Amino acid sequence: MKRMMHLVVWSATVGGSIGLRTINERINQIEPLVAQAHHEPILDVPTVVQLDGIWLTIQSQSEKEKSDRRKRRRKKRTGQHVVLLVALGFWNDGSGRREILHWQIAKSTPHGKSCSIGSGKEE
16 A cells, blocks of 8 residues: 555655546556555554545436537447545554545445445445
8 A cells, every 4th residue: 555655645746737648547557556455454553544535526428429519429428426435544653644444435325324334235
């Protein structure tokens, strides 16, 4: 997880703008690390765990085309509302340490149902 966070803050280290191709390459490097981190046990248990959800719209494009205002042919885009569930750990040992313990993207659930972080199953 620490290696993944190092790659995420890479742009701040460089001190400049980063091209889209470079960002895509970094994401492709991070993906196996994320998969590994999601399956590793938490050995150093934090004092406090904060759970939060951040609503996002993930856009995708279909094969269907439509004309835009300038009559150019564009792929039709659709958006899917999802929530990014995050478990953030805080340690009270004076170090100020905080770390993302786990995260997952969950589809929206009907009112009254919950989704267990880590399992991806509705309860």
